[in-house]
Amino acid sequence: MSHTAHIPSHRKPRRSASKMALRAGVTGGVLSTLAVAGASGAASAAEPVTQTIELPTLTTDLSSQVAQSADATQQAAANYQLQAERDEAFANAAKQAKKDQATAEKKAEAKKKAEAAAKAKAEREAAEQASSRSSVRTTLSTASTNAVAPASGSVGGVLSFLQSQVGDAYVMGGTGPNSWDCSGLVQAAFKQAGVDLPRTSQEQSTAGTSIPLSSIQAGDILYWGGAGSAYHVGVYIGNGQYLDAANPSKGVVIQDLSGYPASGAVRVL
DSSP states (O other): OOOSSOOOOOOOOOOOOOHHHHHHHHHHHHHHHHHHHHHHHHHHHHHHOOOOOOOOOOOOHHHHHHHHHHHHHHHHHHHHHHHHHHHHHHHHHHHHHHHHHHHHHHHHHHHHHHHHHHHHHHHHHHHHHHHHHHHHHHHHHHHHHHHHSSSSSSHHHHHHHHHHHHTOEEOOTTTTSSSOOOOHHHHHHTTTTTTOOOOSSSTTTTSSEOGGGGOOOOTTTEEEETHHHHHOEEEETTTEEEEEOOTTTTTTTEEGGGGGGOEEEEEEO
């Protein structure tokens, strides 16, 4: 007999595997049945589900490309507008230039015609003046021939010189060869005879010997105004006529003494 006493075990006896399996099966079946029933009830009670589709989000690179494309399109539109404005400006400038050229051509043509007309007029006037001067010189030559002159030939030289100046212009202060004032012409004429007269009409009115107007001869100097203060001089050429540089409108001419009587006379030859 063993020294170890048999002590009964207090543990519950293990259930058999078959019993545990049966119990697990029953429990699982019940739970499965409840789960199916709950799901079915929930499905029948819930509202219909609406499906939402989420659009893809633009990436940073794609957004940059879109922005660049928009900028390029805007710049292209601005360039087209600028080019259109330039084309319009060029067209307007071309039209204006064409118009200005036509106007300039018309003005040039009008100016050319005016110049041609002025030239023709000047030529006619020159021809008329030449004809008039020739006629006056012929008259002066006849008057000189008929004039009562001293025996000295020096007077003839004075009268010949004066005759050659008829038709020249009157210019204040003029001393020749193609324009004169009254005293400048008288001084130049007597220089042909070797007589040096003073330059002004005041001085010439007292040069030489004073004579009465009733005794004047061809070659005597006539003056208008007082002796020593005369304002005009000329030379008597005979037959009641004298030659002088009259004024800007007449120039060097022959005039009748009766139409413009002198104030006095002096003789130097």
